Amino acid sequence: MPLTRRYRCLDDDGGILFNETTWKTHILTASAAIVYETLVEQGGGDAITMDEATQVLRDALDLDPDTPDIAQLLAMLTTLGVIRR
């Protein structure tokens, strides 16, 4: 079953995301929202691999994917189907 989600960007305040499969709502900080939007754009509507995601973080956003915060965010985005398992 395809994972579906709804996302609303709240200007500079971050974003909110609703997972239609689990009915869980996720609150994204401004920086997490940028990561989310960048990875979704990279996938063009499809999930991307973890390798692609970490590459985008390093190259496009200058972020270290190995920090605990980013690792946690990537895990959440995997659950949400943004990153392929």
Next chain:
Amino acid sequence: MSAPSLRVRECDLGEIKQRCRAGQLHIDYGAALVRVRSPLDPFARTLQRTYGAFRLPHSAQTECADYHVEVIRPRGPRAFIRPQSQFRIDGIQPFDPFPLTNALPLFEWGVNWCFGQRANQYILLHAGVLAKGERAIIMAAPPGSGKSTLAAAMMLRGFRLLSDEFGVLRPETGDLVAMLKPVALKNQSVEVIRAFSEEAVIGPLFTGTRKGDVAHLAPDDASADAIHHPARPALVIFPSFEAGAALASHRLPGKDAFAHLAFNSFNYHLLGATGFEAVADVVAACPAYQMRYSDLDAAIRHIEMLLDDAEAVAGAQTTEDDG
């Protein structure tokens, strides 16, 4: 168009009692129509005082009530030793009886319970709602923050009261609908509001309830007459009363406002994407502020200013979008 019906206070008390006894008293709250049956005459008297501004619905409106409730005196030996009042909906008794003298607070909590449990066609924010014209202010705060006191004071200074307890959001339109009820003032708030305005119509004081001493402020005529006029969300305020504190407010990030509104809602968790979109629309349309206050009039002036600012910003955005 039919002429407006009588207000409850314009009816003879005997008629109100009779309607109560026969189960023919209908109360139109805006978002819900409730049919009430009660053989308790003192209850009918307090109902007439606190619902005085409400208009009795025309008979065509009363054919299909949302909730059929009763406030009765239970039978049995206990009825003679320590008389009680019991709230029932559809024959079910959702909570324990109250002392007979506290039938009105029991009824008020009972109607809140029915609405909070069953009105899932709406998103029910845990918030008071007031309006100036079509512009609504959503005031969300946990119990004890002074939300009801501030809502009462705002009504007495000319705002229209839609509700002091439920922010009733209609997902199809994004409008706020009235769920107009008497404002339950607790403990010191009763005297604060009595001193705040001579216009305040306050029912009897019920002492020693589960929430302390409670008295009900009657909604005014203007609020009752606009009961079926929805309002557009324009401003979100998270008020907190702090004795002696200087007035202060700061803008909340949208994601924090969303979390406060959604996760404290009565039924967000039941409504899935519908609730998400509706609350997100509110947050996108309205600036949100945390506001600390101690003086009611100063708080009201500040809210009026924030409301005007919000309207100016919304107007400027509309102009940009059009351009």
